[in-house]
Structures are given as C-alpha cells and as structure tokens.
Amino acid sequence: MPPLDAGALRTYLRLLAYARPHWPMFLLGVLGMVLFAAVDTGFAVLVKMFLDGAFVERDPRMLLYVPAGIIVLFLVRGVGDYLSVYAPGWVGRQVIKSIRHDLFERYLQLPVTFFDRNGVAQLLSRLTYNIELVAEAATNAITFIIRDTLTVIGLLAYLLYLNWKLTLFALAVAPVIVGLIRLTSRLFRRYSMRIQASMGDVTRVAKESLESQRVIKVFNAEARQLDAFEAVNEHNRASYMKLITVKAVSNPVVQMIAALGLAAVMYVAIRDVLGAGLTVGEFTSFLAALLLVTAPLRRLVGMVGPLQQGIAAGQSVFEVLDQAVEDRGGDVPLARARGEIEYRGVSFTYDRDKGPVLSDISFTVAPGETVAIVGRSGSGKSTLVSLLPRFHDPDTGAVLIDGIDIRRYRLRELRNQLALVSQDVVLVDDTIRNNIAFSTPGADAAAVQHAAQAAHVLEFSDELPEGLETPVGERGTLLSGGQRQRVAIARAILKDAPIVILDEATSALDAESGHLVQTALGELLRERTTLVIAHRLSTVERADRILVMDEGRIVESGTHAALLAAGGVYAALHRMQFSV
Ligand SMILES: Nc1ncnc2c1ncn2[C@@H]1O[C@H](COP(=O)(O)OP(=O)(O)O)[C@@H](O)[C@H]1O
Ligand SMILES: [Mg+2]
The missing domain is CATH 1.20.1560.10 (ABC transporter type 1, transmembrane domain)
Structure with missing residues (x-):
C-alpha cells in the first residue's frame, strides 16, 4: 500500500x-x-x-x-x-x-x-x-x-x-x-x-x-x-x-x-x-x-x-x-525472611546532572530491630528505603536481606516480605474491609477483624452504620487523615510481613489520632524489622538506633541519648523542633 x-x-x-x-x-x-x-x-x-x-x-x-x-x-x-x-x-x-x-x-x-x-x-x-x-x-x-x-x-x-x-x-x-x-x-x-x-x-x-x-x-x-x-x-x-x-x-x-x-x-x-x-x-x-x-x-x-x-x-x-517490564528478580526463593537488612556501599543517582542522591551508604539492621532515619527533607531518606522493594536498584553496592543481594530473590517473594506505610496512603474506592484486605485477598473475616482491632480501626468503624462495610470514597476522602492511616496500618498488620517500612507515616496527624496511630504502630512493629522515617523526633526516640542523613550520606548514628550527647546534626535538629 x-x-x-x-x-x-x-x-x-x-x-x-x-x-x-x-x-x-x-x-x-x-x-x-x-x-x-x-x-x-x-x-x-x-x-x-x-x-x-x-x-x-x-x-x-x-x-x-x-x-x-x-x-x-x-x-x-x-x-x-x-x-x-x-x-x-x-x-x-x-x-x-x-x-x-x-x-x-x-x-x-x-x-x-x-x-x-x-x-x-x-x-x-x-x-x-x-x-x-x-x-x-x-x-x-x-x-x-x-x-x-x-x-x-x-x-x-x-x-x-x-x-x-x-x-x-x-x-x-x-x-x-x-x-x-x-x-x-x-x-x-x-x-x-x-x-x-x-x-x-x-x-x-x-x-x-x-x-x-x-x-x-x-x-x-x-x-x-x-x-x-x-x-x-x-x-x-x-x-x-x-x-x-x-x-x-x-x-x-x-x-x-x-x-x-x-x-x-x-x-x-x-x-x-x-x-x-x-x-x-x-x-x-x-x-x-x-x-x-x-x-x-x-x-x-x-x-x-x-x-x-x-x-x-x-x-x-x-x-x-514495548517498554521493558520490571525485572522479575533472580530465582532464589524466599518464603519468610528472618528480617536482617544490610546496605553495603550503596550509591544511587536519579539524574546525572544533579549528582548522587545516595552516596556510599552502609548499615545493618538486625532481625526485629527498629531503626529510625532522620534528616532534612531532600536528604534522601525516601530514596533510601525505596531501594528495599526495588523501586530503584543501586548504581553501586548492594542491598541485602538475610545476607543475600535482594536482586537475587524473586521480585514477588521479596515484596511479600515488606509492608510499607507511607504518607500518601493509597486507598481504593471500596469498603474499609476491602481496603484492609487489599494485599491479602484471601484473608478470612476473623483475620481482618483482628487487624482492624489492632490498628484501632474498629474504634471509628463501629460508630459507622455499616461498620467495616462502609465505603471509604475515592482515595479515601470520606475518612479523616488519622483514620486513613489506621486503615493503612491494619493493611500492613494483616499482611504480616517480617519487614516494615514507615515513611512519614504519622507526619500528617494531629496529636490525638497521632497517639492512636502510635499505639497501632506499636502492635505492627512488635517483633518485626522496622525502618522508620519520621519528621517528628518524638516518634523516633524509642527506636533502637537512629541514622541521621544529610545530602545522601549517613552522617551520624546511635541512640537518641547518645546522639543528643554528641551535640551534632541530630542535636541541632532536635533543638530546632523544640524551639517551635
Ligand atoms: N523520582 C525522582 N526523580 C528524580 N529525583 C528525585 C526523585 N525522587 C526524589 N528525587 C530527588 O532526590 C532527592 C532526595 O529525595 P527524597 O529521597 O525524597 O528525600 P527525603 O525523603 O529525605 O525528603 C531530592 O533532591 C529529590 O529532589
Ligand atoms: Mg521523603
């Protein structure tokens, strides 16, 4: 033709x-x-x-x-x-x-x-x-x-x-x-x-x-x-x-x-x-x-x-x-991780013109340990944790779970090990129950009920005429910010993953729902390896260890008390927060 x-x-x-x-x-x-x-x-x-x-x-x-x-x-x-x-x-x-x-x-x-x-x-x-x-x-x-x-x-x-x-x-x-x-x-x-x-x-x-x-x-x-x-x-x-x-x-x-x-x-x-x-x-x-x-x-x-x-x-x-799909990972099976995380000399760049966002990051998290990551906004905290579910892969170095480079695991199984609660909680236009069971479609009613209770969802859903069957609206607009967070936490609890990532999960909350979300989180984090990114230093004080990031590097690490005593970047951040 x-x-x-x-x-x-x-x-x-x-x-x-x-x-x-x-x-x-x-x-x-x-x-x-x-x-x-x-x-x-x-x-x-x-x-x-x-x-x-x-x-x-x-x-x-x-x-x-x-x-x-x-x-x-x-x-x-x-x-x-x-x-x-x-x-x-x-x-x-x-x-x-x-x-x-x-x-x-x-x-x-x-x-x-x-x-x-x-x-x-x-x-x-x-x-x-x-x-x-x-x-x-x-x-x-x-x-x-x-x-x-x-x-x-x-x-x-x-x-x-x-x-x-x-x-x-x-x-x-x-x-x-x-x-x-x-x-x-x-x-x-x-x-x-x-x-x-x-x-x-x-x-x-x-x-x-x-x-x-x-x-x-x-x-x-x-x-x-x-x-x-x-x-x-x-x-x-x-x-x-x-x-x-x-x-x-x-x-x-x-x-x-x-x-x-x-x-x-x-x-x-x-x-x-x-x-x-x-x-x-x-x-x-x-x-x-x-x-x-x-x-x-x-x-x-x-x-x-x-x-x-x-x-x-x-x-x-x-x-x-014709675009290449996500790399499906290697062929190492991973039924349930113990939860040891290691970053080994990791560097990462989004855009060559802007230089590296992560430079030579190395640290280890033991199974069950809670590590908090703090630092100014733009210092690379979200990028750091986004390497775990392999949203991005490091340019150099490696991220390991249980001692094995995560690129060698099957991608699906790797992600099964992770629960992520972030600031923008994705809710689908469906009932509260289906939002909780979002990642676990086969979950039975009792398990959903338990997760909803542990995350303090029942406290507000019981007051709604339709309970857990209440629709949340598009992007969850019918719920308050704290309620949305708690639904997201219930979802993470139901998923029962050995590793939990919280990326500013509580930063949008007022004091009261913040408190409820904190106790909900306590339930979620028990016996799990956790990376917490938080704005409010009060939510990170209880972490086993705190990593302080600045311009893509870890500049300090230690417990809350030790870092305060050292009088470095963390102490400065802390002073700033309590002066407002
Ligand atoms: N998807 C992206 N593409 C390009 N640059 C990005 C992207 N996400 C973040 N950045 C840049 O990387 C830097 C670190 O961002 P981020 O990891 O979100 O920091 P934080 O979570 O500490 O506030 C910022 O300078 C930001 O502009
Ligand atoms: Mg961030």
Whole structure:
C-alpha cells in the first residue's frame, strides 16, 4: 500500500493482529455489505420484471410477485444493513477491549522509573482516548480498503481491455494522486499525534484541577486554572482544525487531478473519434467505466484519515507495550525472611546532572530491630528505603536481606516480605474491609477483624452504620487523615510481613489520632524489622538506633541519648523542633 511507510505498515499489521481472532464476525460484516449491495441490483431486476410482466405481458401473477418481492428484498436488505453495522462494531469493540487490557496490564508491570518519566495524565488519555481511534482503522478501514482497491483494480483491467492506449493516458495522473495520498497521510498522522498529545494535556489540567479543587477554591485559583485549561483546549481545537482542513482540501484536489486526467483522455479520444479510430459505442463504454473508478477512488482517499489516526494511536499504545517490564528478580526463593537488612556501599543517582542522591551508604539492621532515619527533607531518606522493594536498584553496592543481594530473590517473594506505610496512603474506592484486605485477598473475616482491632480501626468503624462495610470514597476522602492511616496500618498488620517500612507515616496527624496511630504502630512493629522515617523526633526516640542523613550520606548514628550527647546534626535538629 503506497501511503504507508514500513514503520506505519508494521503498526497497522500489529493492530490487525488484534482483529484476526474475530475473523468469522468480520466475514459476517462483509456478507452484510454484500447483501445490502445485492438488493440494489435486485431492485433493478424487480422493476424490469414489473414493467415487462405488468405492462407488456399483463401477467396476473405480478399482483402477488411484485409486492412480495418488495417485502423480501427489504427483509434481506434489512438483515444486510444490520450485519454491516453490528459485525464491524462488534469486532471494533473487541479490538479496543483487548488493546486496552494489554495496555493496562503493561502499566501495572512497568518499573517505577517509567512513571518518573511519563505523566500520569498522558498515560490515562492513551488508555481512554487514543485507543478509541484504533477501532475504525482496524475494522471499517480494512473492509473499505480491500473492497475499493479490488474495485479499482477490476475497473482498470476492464479499461485496459477496452482501450489500453486511452487507459495509459488516464493512468498518467495516477502517480500524482498517489503522491497526494502520501502527503495527506503524513499530514494526517502528524496532526493526529498532536491531537492525541493535546488530549493528554486536556486530561492533565482537568485531572489536576478536579483533584485539587479544595486548594483551588481556597486560593481563588479558578481563573488561573481556567486559563490553563483554555490554552490546552484551544490547542486541541487548533490541531483538530488542521486535520479537518487536510480532510476538506484533499477530496477536491484529488477530484481536480482526476478531472485533468479525464480532460486529457477526452482530448485524445475525441481526436480519435474525429479521425474515425474509435466508435461511439467503444467511446461511451470506456467513458462509463472511467467514471465508475472515481467513486471507489474517492472513498479510498477518504479512508486515509481514520487509517492514519488509528496508526498514530496504535503507535502511542505500542510504544508503551514495548517498554521493558520490571525485572522479575533472580530465582532464589524466599518464603519468610528472618528480617536482617544490610546496605553495603550503596550509591544511587536519579539524574546525572544533579549528582548522587545516595552516596556510599552502609548499615545493618538486625532481625526485629527498629531503626529510625532522620534528616532534612531532600536528604534522601525516601530514596533510601525505596531501594528495599526495588523501586530503584543501586548504581553501586548492594542491598541485602538475610545476607543475600535482594536482586537475587524473586521480585514477588521479596515484596511479600515488606509492608510499607507511607504518607500518601493509597486507598481504593471500596469498603474499609476491602481496603484492609487489599494485599491479602484471601484473608478470612476473623483475620481482618483482628487487624482492624489492632490498628484501632474498629474504634471509628463501629460508630459507622455499616461498620467495616462502609465505603471509604475515592482515595479515601470520606475518612479523616488519622483514620486513613489506621486503615493503612491494619493493611500492613494483616499482611504480616517480617519487614516494615514507615515513611512519614504519622507526619500528617494531629496529636490525638497521632497517639492512636502510635499505639497501632506499636502492635505492627512488635517483633518485626522496622525502618522508620519520621519528621517528628518524638516518634523516633524509642527506636533502637537512629541514622541521621544529610545530602545522601549517613552522617551520624546511635541512640537518641547518645546522639543528643554528641551535640551534632541530630542535636541541632532536635533543638530546632523544640524551639517551635
Ligand atoms: N523520582 C525522582 N526523580 C528524580 N529525583 C528525585 C526523585 N525522587 C526524589 N528525587 C530527588 O532526590 C532527592 C532526595 O529525595 P527524597 O529521597 O525524597 O528525600 P527525603 O525523603 O529525605 O525528603 C531530592 O533532591 C529529590 O529532589
Ligand atoms: Mg521523603
């Protein structure tokens, strides 16, 4: 197919592969189109029968045949009509569903670094908007392209047979038309990509604004957000208009070029007729066939748009599908870790330009020990603990659990050893119970009840009419900050992992819920290896050991009392907190 370069063709074939399993339905759609078209021919036959039978032969049976014929023909036409809409629609929705499934599954498997580089809104808009554009290209376009290409080839063969010299004349414009189709294809794809990117921007601004509507209200930032939205909305419109312009211009231009070809042919043909080289009959049938070519040709040009939009969308999806998934780890099994953690000479850099975030970190945590990590914000505490679940891997050095480099464990089993409670508690829009059982789907009711009790969740859920069956709302908005934290702690207790990571788990709490969360945490941390990152030094005072971080290095370590006595960075941090 000339308007597709190799890459686009590959994308297109990959899209078609999604439709292939549904070929019987696809054929049914083609059958529907054939039936529909056949009825039109049937009508011509019926009219002839009627004229001949009723007027010429005065056949009384026509009284029955013609009305019955009309009903039968329309019945067949109706079935054809139904199939030609239903079947391609069915295939299209199946294709969209499968691609959407694959894309979502890939999103779940991609490494953390991918999400550092790609905005969530763009990824969302690929899942919702871009994918919708694929259906047309994978279903209708292919039907029309096959049908109309065959029609054009057939008619050309017939023309060649009728008069090859004239046909070659007419074909002189073909390269120009092909060139034009190529150009429109390229433009279509370019503008489609722009439109898709701008849909991502629309999604981004809308998502930010809807999620932060409280902040927007209190800062009276409505006008600012509206301006931001207007900009992306306008860009979306302008990109669309470019696409529409190409669509609007391409048809008349193709027609015009075809007309030039026709004019040339007419010139030659009439000269031949005048010179008696061509009979009127030959000329008329040639002209008729030539005019017949224009309709399928116009439809072919019309399919360029949806086809290219589908390909551009397909590319944006396949780009994600081709990203490497998270490393699944080695093959060392890990049923239940004892819980010894060691960081051995670990360095890590996010961004070469900004220098290392962790430099030569070494420390060991014994099973059951609680180690607190403190330091100014931006000193690398969260990055440090994010190496344990392998959100990132160290550039040099290694992180070990029970004496073995964690990269050698199977990733799933490694993560089974860890419970993480962080400041942003991810809650799904479901009941409190299902949020607690989030990571342990098979948990029985008694275990959930116990976890809920230990984490002081029952204290508030018992006062709700539906108890643990109360929905928490999207991102848990129906609960208070302290309640959300306690649900997250219950989830961690239920998971019963030997290693617990708390990343500022209590920093957003007021004193009272802070106290409840503290006692809940006491339950969670008993007999588990724990890394605690905390803002409030009061929550780390009870730790077995405290590591003080500064600019990606461990600058001090020891117990609360020892560090205070040493009068270094920790003592300074402590003084600062108690002076406010
Ligand atoms: N995903 C990321 N990509 C790039 N830089 C990051 C990322 N996360 C954190 N950083 C940078 O790494 C440094 C340490 O961040 P972080 O570990 O979150 O510190 P802390 O938890 O101590 O406040 C900061 O300078 C921060 O800007
Ligand atoms: Mg942090």
